Amino acid sequence: MRSLLAALTALTVGVTVGSVPSDAADAAHRGSCTRQMLFCEDFERLPRGGASTLDWGIDTRNGTLTVERARRGNQVLHIHTVDNGRAFLRVDDFAAPGNRFYGRMRLRVDAFPTGPDWAHFTLVEATGTGSSEIVRPIGGQYAPTVPGIFWGVGADGGPTGDWTNWRESAPVVEDTWQCFEWQLDPADNRVAVWIDGVANPELTASTTEHGGNDVPFVLPTVNTVKIGWQLYQGGTTPGEFDLWIDDIALSTRRLGC
Ligand SMILES: [Ca+2]
Secondary structure (H helix, E strand, O other): OHHHHHHHHHHHOOOOOOOOOOOHHHHHHHOOOOOOOOEEEOOOOOOOEEOOOOOOEEEEEEEEEEEEEOHHHOEEEEEEEEEEEEEEEEEOOOOOHHHOEEEEEEEEEOOOOOEOOOOEEEEEEEEEEOOOOEEEEEEEEEEOOOOEEEEEEEEEOOOOOOEEEEEEEEEOOOOOOEEEEEEEEOOOOEEEEEEOOEEEEEEEEOOOOOOOOOOOOOOOEEEEEEEEEEEOOOOOEOOEEEEEEEEEEEEOOOOOO
């Protein structure tokens, strides 16, 4: 593995950033933003308390973003919302070469919604120009018919309508740190998702394969990426939500966990 990584790094030297493999312990100790990426935030350099930085924006309604100390001095972002509130870190003026990019974050959610029926949550949202689709690579839904709470790629605001293609192969896991990666690729208007480094072929969307109306799904030229939490229906169970996010990165290459 080391030699492969060395070879990959050699290939990319002088061209663009290399892959940044690191285990969670190392990342926690020195932060994960050690190389240049399209966007990176490991929260290590921010003062603890209510989030305030020139590097990204804050989009909240009945929600807060707080930088906290986690184990061994690592700093993380605590997202807290009430009912169907929202709290997002917002990356503005984003631009990826060819509109093709990968995202990565580590995530722990205290509890997912079990009410109302079909409660829908979004954690990552990408928007831009050229298409009105609000792309949601990381989100999910409570499905009372199974019952269960499942991850699913989704979108809203565009010709394909409001959809979340939740999959029973992707149940949520509460109160556990997991690594989420996603890719947006305009070649086939494709969205892909990895959880803890493993691709789930059901967590995807493309021009013709998606969960919405029977029209082409077209990615916007992304200029804004929001990362955080939002619910849409009121009267939620539980009544408040807490999650912690760390090691956010947007990159031209897949970063791994
Ligand atoms: Ca951190």
